[in-house]
Amino acid sequence: MELPPVGLGTMGVDDPTVVREALAAGYRHLDTAQIYENETVVGAGLAASDVPRESVTVATKLWIDALRDDAVRPSTERSLDRLELDAVDLLYVHRPRGEYDPETTLPAVEAVRRAGLTAAVGLSNFDPDQLAVAHDHLDEIAAHQVEFHPYWGDERLLADAREHGYPIVAYSPLAGGEVLSDPVIREIADTRDTSPAAVSIAWVCSHDPVVTIPKASSPAHLRANLAAAELELSDAEIERIDGIEREVELFPE
Template sequence: MELPPVGLGTMGIDDPAVVARAIDLGYRHLDTAQIYENEAVVGEGIAMADTPREELTVATKVWASNLAPEDVRVSTEASLERLGLDHVDLLYVHRPIEAYDPATTLPAFDALREDGLVREVGVSNFEPDDLEHAREHLESPIAANQVEYHPLFRPTRALADARANDYELVGYSPLAGGRVFDLPVVSEIADAHDASPAQVAIAWLLEQGIRVIPKASSEAHLRANLAAAELSLSPEEVARIDAIEEREELFPE
């Protein structure tokens, strides 16, 4: 599965017009989840937009409490109903906790793919050990692993596993909850490129081959995040951001 470099993270978006505007501006990867409680909003936005469904990659995630095999199917069917779609392009295991059991959960995802309700299977917040166990029980290829990734939190082992096993690494919260604006190195690089710190953080991720799903609501921010894909950082600039010593994980388990 090849994902667009910049997609739309929708956690906290409650207005379908925002989703429709993003699609009309050129976003083709839309990411939601059961726990966000806005799948219906995303679905309404898709219906409002002029872009054909087949041009969109729509992803959602099965929450941890729904990962028993019988609940995987029931909750996914409910997600599809809320989205107003007959299938999603990418279905994630949201976190390998609570009801998750690779031996029983993952075959349920395979069955959804076999039945055409899901095009590809992904995982989210998986460590390399979790990925190794998942591959033992999942017949479908892992299409993506979605993890928190930004200049203050860099799970490089997850990136190495994605590169070694040829699947997409999707970085959520690429702006570190807005904290990138307070990082002097990022601001200096932004000034050198006549760009924003947000665009530099996104470009830094893209330079490493990581796909990103920043959340944005205003048209200006939606446009700016897409434009970050055109920003090229030098190896030296990437290394300066890599060298930031401050660490902060926004969404620990």
């Protein structure tokens, strides 16, 4: 699945105006989830926008209480009702927990795709072993959404994405704001006359095949995050960030 380098993560977004302004600024990938409890907000913002629906990739995620085989389709339909859409472009299994069973959940999600309720099926927060099993039960993994930032990432997940030709969708690219005070990232930002946030997003996007979905609410931050994809770090700058000896996982299993 082809996705723009920077999309809009909407966890915590509760105002449709943010979504409408993001689309006006140039965003073409909106990411929500059932557990965010804001699919209605995202749908309203999309409906209020002048951007054609077919130009926007809309993604949502099935929560762990909606993964039983007989729950997948009705839960998806409820998400579509909240989004006021006939179909989403990308439907994720949010976490392989709760009612998740690869032998029954994944075929049920594939059935939703074949029924036209989503164009593609993605996974989120799977570890390498869980990914290996998922490949046996899905026609194709369209995207894998995981936590990825200068303090956290799994090279094995990148390797699988490269091998099978799908993008990694990186959430929390700023490590919950932790990178903004990092001395290495701040020094690079000062040298480049830009912000630490831009440097972190650029670092994330420098990893093939990674795209990212930072959350932002203000018009200034929306524009800044989108523009960060245009910042090209040097190999030396990327290596300096790679060498930061700190591990922070915001959303462990």
